[in-house]
Amino acid sequence: MSSPPGALEQELERLRAQNAQLQAELDAVRGVQAGAAPPVAAAAAAQEEPPAGAANGAACCRPVAAARDWDGLQHGLDKDQIARYSRQIILHSFGVQAQARLCRGSVLIVGAGGLGSPAALYLAAAGVGRVGIVDRDTVELSNIHRQVIHKEATVGMHKALSAAEACRALNSSIQVETHLEALTPANAVQLVRQYDVVVDASDNAPTRYLISDACCAAGRSLVSGAAIGTDGQLTVYCHGEDGPCYRCLFPEAPAAGNCARCVDAGVLGVVPGVIGTLQALEAVKLLSGVGDPLSRRLLVVDCAAGRFHSVKLRARSPNCVACGAAPSITTASLPSYDYAAFTGQAAANDAAPQPLQLIPREERITPAELQRRLASQPTAVLLDVRPAEQFNICHLPGAVHTPFKHFDRYVEAIQERLAAAAAGAAAAGQAAAPPAAEQQQQQDQQDQQNGSADGLQPQPPLYVVCRRGNDSQRAVARLRQLGISHAVDVVGGVEAWAREVDPSFPLY
Amino acid sequence: MELLFGNQKTVEADIPVSNGGQLTVAEAMAWARDNLLTERPELFMKGSSVRPGVLVLVNDTDWELCGELEAEVAEGDRVTFISTLHGG
Numbered sequence: 001m002s003s004p005p006g007a008l009e010q011e012l013e014r015l016r017a018q019n020a021q022l023q024a025e026l027d028a029v030r031g032v033q034a035g036a037a038p039p040v041a042a043a044a045a046a047q048e049e050p051p052a053g054a055a056n057g058a059a060c061c062r063p064v065a066a067a068r069d070w071d072g073l074q075h076g077l078d079k080d081q082i083a084r085y086s087r088q089i090i091l092h093s094f095g096v097q098a099q100a101r102l103c104r105g106s107v108l109i110v111g112a113g114g115l116g117s118p119a120a121l122y123l124a125a126a127g128v129g130r131v132g133i134v135d136r137d138t139v140e141l142s143n144i145h146r147q148v149i150h151k152e153a154t155v156g157m158h159k160a161l162s163a164a165e166a167c168r169a170l171n172s173s174i175q176v177e178t179h180l181e182a183l184t185p186a187n188a189v190q191l192v193r194q195y196d197v198v199v200d201a202s203d204n205a206p207t208r209y210l211i212s213d214a215c216c217a218a219g220r221s222l223v224s225g226a227a228i229g230t231d232g233q234l235t236v237y238c239h240g241e242d243g244p245c246y247r248c249l250f251p252e253a254p255a256a257g258n259c260a261r262c263v264d265a266g267v268l269g270v271v272p273g274v275i276g277t278l279q280a281l282e283a284v285k286l287l288s289g290v291g292d293p294l295s296r297r298l299l300v301v302d303c304a305a306g307r308f309h310s311v312k313l314r315a316r317s318p319n320c321v322a323c324g325a326a327p328s329i330t331t332a333s334l335p336s337y338d339y340a341a342f343t344g345q346a347a348a349n350d351a352a353p354q355p356l357q358l359i360p361r362e363e364r365i366t367p368a369e370l371q372r373r374l375a376s377q378p379t380a381v382l383l384d385v386r387p388a389e390q391f392n393i394c395h396l397p398g399a400v401h402t403p404f405k406h407f408d409r410y411v412e413a414i415q416e417r418l419a420a421a422a423a424g425a426a427a428a429g430q431a432a433a434p435p436a437a438e439q440q441q442q443q444d445q446q447d448q449q450n451g452s453a454d455g456l457q458p459q460p461p462l463y464v465v466c467r468r469g470n471d472s473q474r475a476v477a478r479l480r481q482l483g484i485s486h487a488v489d490v491v492g493g494v495e496a497w498a499r500e501v502d503p504s505f506p507l508y
Numbered sequence: 509m510e511l512l513f514g515n516q517k518t519v520e521a522d523i524p525v526s527n528g529g530q531l532t533v534a535e536a537m538a539w540a541r542d543n544l545l546t547e548r549p550e551l552f553m554k555g556s557s558v559r560p561g562v563l564v565l566v567n568d569t570d571w572e573l574c575g576e577l578e579a580e581v582a583e584g585d586r587v588t589f590i591s592t593l594h595g596g
Contacts, residue, residue: 115596203596228595250592254561267595276596298563300590305517311565311588314572 020068023076075100080173085127098288099127105287106130108195110183110211112163113137114272115225115279116201117149122280123199124167128287130175131167132195135159136182142508146269182347183207185335188214197286199279200224205253206339206347212237212246216323217331221286221293222246225279227272228265232301234278235313236286236294238323242315243295245323249313256345266389271303355492358473364489367497370463379425379460381417383487385475386466386494394506396465396497404471411482414462418484421460462487469493509562509591514546523581533566534577536587552589563590 068078075096081103082089082096089099107128109116112135124131137159139150147159154162160178167176179191183202192198192214200211200222208224215222221239224246226232237245278299285291300309322329329337340346365373374380374396384395385404395401400417402410462484466472469492479487490497498505510517523539525531534556541549551559557577558564564571565588571579581587 111596113596201596203594205594208594226593226595228593231593233590233593249563250561252560254559254592265595272596298590302517309568311590312569312573314570 023078073097077103081127084171084173088126094288094290098290101288102284103127103129105197106132106195107197107199107283107287108132108134108192109199109201110134110207111201111203112147112149112159113143113201113203114146114227114267114269115276116163116199117147118273118276119199119201119225119280119283120163120167121149121170122277123283124171124174124176126280126284127171128174128283130177130195132177132179132191133160133163133167134179134181134183134191135163136180146267146272148269148273183210183214185210185337185339189217189331189334192218192220195220197283198222199283201276201279204345204347205256206343206345208246209253209343210337210339210347213322213329213334213337216245216247216327217329217334221295223279223282223286225272225275227275228267230268230271230302230304232271232275232303234275234282234294234299234301235297236282239286239293239295244314244316245320247322248315248317248320251317251320253343256343268303271301274301274303353468353470355468356470356473358470359477359489363476363487364469364473364491365463366491367499367501370465370490370497371501373461373463377461379421381414381421381460381462383414383462383464383475384466384494385464385471390467390508393508394494396494399465402475404466404475407475407478408482411479411484414479414484418460418462422458425460459484459486463490464488465490465497466493468495509552509589512547512552513540513544516544519544531581532577533564533571533575533579533581533587536581537564537577540587558589561592563592564588565590 071077073096077085077089077096077100081099085099085103088094089096105128107123107130109120109123109132112120112133116133116135120131120133135158139147139155139157139159139162141152141155143159144150144152144155149163149166150157150159151162151166154165158178158180160180164176164178167174181187183191188210192211198211198215198220200208202208202211208226212222212224214220215238219238221243222237222245223234224237225234237243282294285293294310296313296315297310298313300311301307302309316323318325321327370382374382382396382399383402384391384399385402385407386395387403387405388401391399391401391403400414402414462479464472464475464479464487466475469490472489472493476487476489479485492499494505495507498507513519519540521539521544523531523536526535537553537558538556541553545552552562553559564576565586566574566579566581567586568588571577574580
């Protein structure tokens with residue numbers, strides 16, 4: 001410093017006053033919040049007691065003439081912040097400087113779903129100065145049992161906006177930023193760079209690799225959580241000297257078929273709540289510098305058994321393509337990386353899978369056609385190949401439950417069922433003149449392949465339904481392989497039935 | 509993962525050791541596949557190792573720190589297989 005020794009204190013006072021003035025102006029513009037600029041000359045002032053004088057006013061939004069003369073440590077928190085966060089400020093293991101770091105810090109939360117809900121709420125409540133929320137979806141009623149940041153009133157609203165609204169309602173003194181587009185290779189690094197810590201609250205493998213790679217490229221610590229069913233996992237990636245990234249642990253992506261999703265596998269609402277809350281905790285630890293972050297450790301949570309279990313993880317791999325000694329995935333190359341190709345799946349989320357066309361169109365009928373045929377074909381057999389949990393919610397009257405997961409186990413039963421239906425039809429046919437329905441059935445089967453090669457009995461019509469019409473096609477194809485070649489698929493499954501035939505049929 | 513093993517989360521097993529040598533994780537894994545797995549082996553192993561997305565632990569430590577497939581398993585040791593989760 002060029003100042004003469006005697007002028008140092010005066011200079012310090014002047015800078016403090018200037019800082020307070022700027023702070024007040026900033027607060028007036030943006031509302032009450034933590035100062036983005038670090039306190040000036042904090043180190044030099046640390047031991048000095050401020051002169052007694054007029055205490056400044058209560059509301060920090062009001063411009064103050066002098067420095068906060070009570071803030072001897074230059075933590076920079078204002079009176080409102082001290083009141084609001086007092087319970088964690090007075091905590092011995094946390095304290096005012098940790099709170100100040102939190103208030104100056106920022107977190108990007110990717111996903112405003114089951115994990116992101118509690119994470120965002122707790123981080124906002126704890127006073128993280130700037131919270132960014134990324135999500136491209138809108139709130140659905142089936143989200144709310146676990147995505148507790150949203151409300152009935154925000155169904156249909158953008159999740160990021162709904163979540164931001166809830167965070168602001170909880171704490172109006174922080175900045176909440178929304179990003180309404182999905183995280184993409186094109187925007188990931190630039191977005192991640194704007195925040196100190198990233199919370200992965202996403203719900204699919206390609207996005208998880210993308211977030212991890214972006215954090216490696218941008219040099220940000222990543223709090224990663226996941227939950228499905230009654231299980232959860234939590235760890236911190238890309239942290240410190242030797243913390244691994246997601247790719248260090250899983251250099252090769254799992255096959256798409258091995259990735260259970262909440263929409264298919266189900267999830268107990270509290271489970272992502274537990275994990276998302278723990279993610280907020282890890283983010284608070286990282287920002288405040290308090291505690292041991294969960295780097296190189298994986299917390300495995302078995303909520304059904306009530307078991308929390310932490311296991312030791314490998315260090316960063318020097319050969320890792322994202323965070324190793326010579327990474328091939330960098331800020332420059334990441335935007336053109338094909339995550340869908342790497343993981344074999346698009347960054348789909350809670351949305352329904354794409355309707356597929358796996359078997360010839362002539363082997364499929366619409367729900368309306370199914371309704372007509374079931375009414376006219378008393379011997380028809382209807383197979384429902386959904387899992388038991390879904391079949392138990394609702395199924396069409398008379399449907400035979402043959403879950404696709406173990407479909408081959410049911411083939412014998414299906415054959416018996418067909419034989420019984422055929423025998424019943426034959427008996428009825430002998431007892432009376434051929435009923436009109438029988439003729440109708442013959443007509444209906446003209447456009448199908450009749451599987452009864454032996455020609456003894458016409459096979460009773462066989463229809464296969466599932467939730468949306470994908471597994472049912474696979475079941476029809478499997479039946480064909482097994483010699484039951486006249487099965488017909490119902491396009492769009494029970495969901496289409498609910499939409500097109502019976503509006504009282506539940507959707508789930 | 510337990511879905512592949514008849515919904516059992518933990519199994520205590522006496523794994524026979526071939527030619528009196530030391531049991532490795534590779535052998536324990538193959539034994540589990542042949543003796544404990546109830547369905548869809550492709551969801552457990554790929555080639556002679558675990559399929560991508562499965563973390564292997566020996567006594568709660570990442571097997572990468574103990575020698576991976578060649579990690580030695582002794583009487584009373586616990587080998588754990590964890591599928592990485594993606595849901596949220």
